[in-house]
Amino acid sequence: MRLRLAVVAMSLMFGSGYALSIESEVEGQEVNAEVGSDLLNKMTHSHRELNYRAIVSYQVGDQLSSYRITHTVRDGKEFESLESLDGSHQDLVYHGHDINCVHPGPQLIRLLGGEEEQGFYRYYDIDVKGAARVAGRDAITLMIRPRDVYRLGYKLSLDKETGLLLRSDIVNQQSKVLERFQYVMLDLNIPADEPVVEDAKEVQHRNMRSDGTPVRPSLRTWRPMWIPAGFTLAQPANNDEAGMTYTDGLAVMSVFVEPLIKTEDGSPAIVEGGMRRGASVSYTVAFPEHESFATVVGEVPMLTAKQVAKSLSWAAP
Amino acid sequence: MSDIVRESLSALMDGETNELELRRILSADQEVVRREWAELHRAQDLMKGGEQRFAGLDISSRVMAEIANDHEVGGTTGWKQVISGLAVAASVAAVVVVGSLGGNMFGDSSPTLADNNGMSGRVYPAQASAAVGGVAVSAQAQGSPAGPLLNDDAEARKRFEAYLRKHTDRAAFNNGQGMVSYARVVSQESK
Numbered sequence: 381m382r383l384r385l386a387v388v389a390m391s392l393m394f395g396s397g398y399a400l401s402i403e404s405e406v407e408g409q410e411v412n413a414e415v416g417s418d419l420l421n422k423m424t425h426s427h428r429e430l431n432y433r434a435i436v437s438y439q440v441g442d443q444l445s446s447y448r449i450t451h452t453v454r455d456g457k458e459f460e461s462l463e464s465l466d467g468s469h470q471d472l473v474y475h476g477h478d479i480n481c482v483h484p485g486p487q488l489i490r491l492l493g494g495e496e497e498q499g500f501y502r503y504y505d506i507d508v509k510g511a512a513r514v515a516g517r518d519a520i521t522l523m524i525r526p527r528d529v530y531r532l533g534y535k536l537s538l539d540k541e542t543g544l545l546l547r548s549d550i551v552n553q554q555s556k557v558l559e560r561f562q563y564v565m566l567d568l569n570i571p572a573d574e575p576v577v578e579d580a581k582e583v584q585h586r587n588m589r590s591d592g593t594p595v596r597p598s599l600r601t602w603r604p605m606w607i608p609a610g611f612t613l614a615q616p617a618n619n620d621e622a623g624m625t626y627t628d629g630l631a632v633m634s635v636f637v638e639p640l641i642k643t644e645d646g647s648p649a650i651v652e653g654g655m656r657r658g659a660s661v662s663y664t665v666a667f668p669e670h671e672s673f674a675t676v677v678g679e680v681p682m683l684t685a686k687q688v689a690k691s692l693s694w695a696a697p
Numbered sequence: 698m699s700d701i702v703r704e705s706l707s708a709l710m711d712g713e714t715n716e717l718e719l720r721r722i723l724s725a726d727q728e729v730v731r732r733e734w735a736e737l738h739r740a741q742d743l744m745k746g747g748e749q750r751f752a753g754l755d756i757s758s759r760v761m762a763e764i765a766n767d768h769e770v771g772g773t774t775g776w777k778q779v780i781s782g783l784a785v786a787a788s789v790a791a792v793v794v795v796g797s798l799g800g801n802m803f804g805d806s807s808p809t810l811a812d813n814n815g816m817s818g819r820v821y822p823a824q825a826s827a828a829v830g831g832v833a834v835s836a837q838a839q840g841s842p843a844g845p846l847l848n849d850d851a852e853a854r855k856r857f858e859a860y861l862r863k864h865t866d867r868a869a870f871n872n873g874q875g876m877v878s879y880a881r882v883v884s885q886e887s888k
Contacts, residue, residue, distance in 0.1 A: 427873070474876060485870065548874070632871050634863065657861075664853075677861055677863075683707065
């Protein structure tokens with residue numbers, strides 16, 4: 381059922397006049413929300429549909445690391461790898477993701493198509509900032525500002541031709557850049573049978589069941605009583621009793637609950653508090669009365685992680 | 698004190714407030730807010746393992762007295778200006794983001810409205826949250842000094858990394874970035 385929606389959305393997006401509208405709007409000063417949402421739409425699927433190889437740098441604070449990304453599509457299935465180019469070898473591959481497999485995050489951006497004040501567009505202001513050049517390619521930069529305190533801001537440079545995300549700055553509420561991804565090289569002319577990396581660690585596609593088999597009843601007895609408006613579950617409910625993941629289309633956060641770790645004298649060994657690296661934060665809260673501790677992880681403000689973690693509630697046994 | 702004010706205080710504490718929240722704080726019940734503010738600071742100091750030298754000292758009463766004096770001279774407007782001035786001067790990192798706030802922030806799209814679209818059907822109203830703020834914050838403040846937050850740094854960081862990886866398994870398909878997202882995990886592990 382979701383498949384069909386995606387096909388409709390895609391055919392709409394590939395409609396004629398798309399490239400034209402970008403040209404005229406951006407160059408003609410007329411800042412149009414549609415341009416931004418069209419580009420965002422494109423971003424959500426182009427990275428899954430194209431064959432490309434790229435070098436990407438990732439910066440947090442004064443640390444810079446670089447990666448080679450290879451992405452190909454064969455027989456409707458994605459093959460993707462990420463190789464670290466500095467430091468120790470950390471290679472990851474991902475095989476055989478069905479290209480039509482639809483995820484809620486992109487859906488939030490896709491289906492609403494920039495309709496003002498609907499869903500995603502109710503929680504962010506999107507401005508087309510203008511032309512940019514990244515990795516030797518013409519790009520368009522979007523400023524995406526959150527309308528409340530529960531999300532981060534984004535400055536995204538998208539490839540004009542393909543919509544690929546070439547540069548992403550995630551900024552906090554004080555406009556400080558928390559982390560930056562930037563393509564430094566992009567090759568869109570690689571064959572679909574380009575071999576991906578050997579000996580890499582396989583990434584699991586854990587959270588979707590596309591075959592429609594009934595999911596087993598959840599063992600999860602907890603749930604957050606509060607999440608910021610605009611976030612929806614990113615995986616089918618009850619799929620994974622160990623964690624719940626929410627997204628608003630750009631930001632994603634996950635809630636994990638585990639049995640409480642205790643010290644020798646039986647007191648909780650978990651200290652409440654947060655951790656932060658780049659745009660990712662975590663906030664941990666112990667719930668001794670439920671013999672559990674909860675951690676919220678995601679690319680959200682610490683405030684959000686904290687409030688979600690503290691709002692956890694258990695159903696009566 | 699309402700949960701909203703408490704959340705706003707918490708936001709201010711984290712430097713993640715905006716003008717709307719600042720206003721809420723300023724217009725709230727001063728006495729209670731003041732106490733909560735002190736508690737929050739004490740809790741934070743405890744978490745950071747800071748000293749408690751000034752724990753019992755409430756300079757805000759003196760500040761209030763000063764403000765009261767000023768009030769007699771300057772009237773209500775001056776009074777409020779002094780408070781907001783103080784808030785800033787106290788380097789609370791209260792960056793007031795007037796310009797970047799959408800008009801709707803104050804209108805129909807306030808966080809009270811949950812958006813029950815599609816997939817989950819499980820979106821909770823932002824303010825139907827008795828559990829948020831109150832319980833754990835005060836529990837934290839009352840508890841015995843639990844030691845610095847990063848006492849078991851290595852353990853906490855290991856957990857953070859493990860959670861981040863699990864989170865990224867889910868996030869990569871939803872944030873429009875795909876596998877690039879794993880740089881967040883890998884860059885950390887290869888350090």
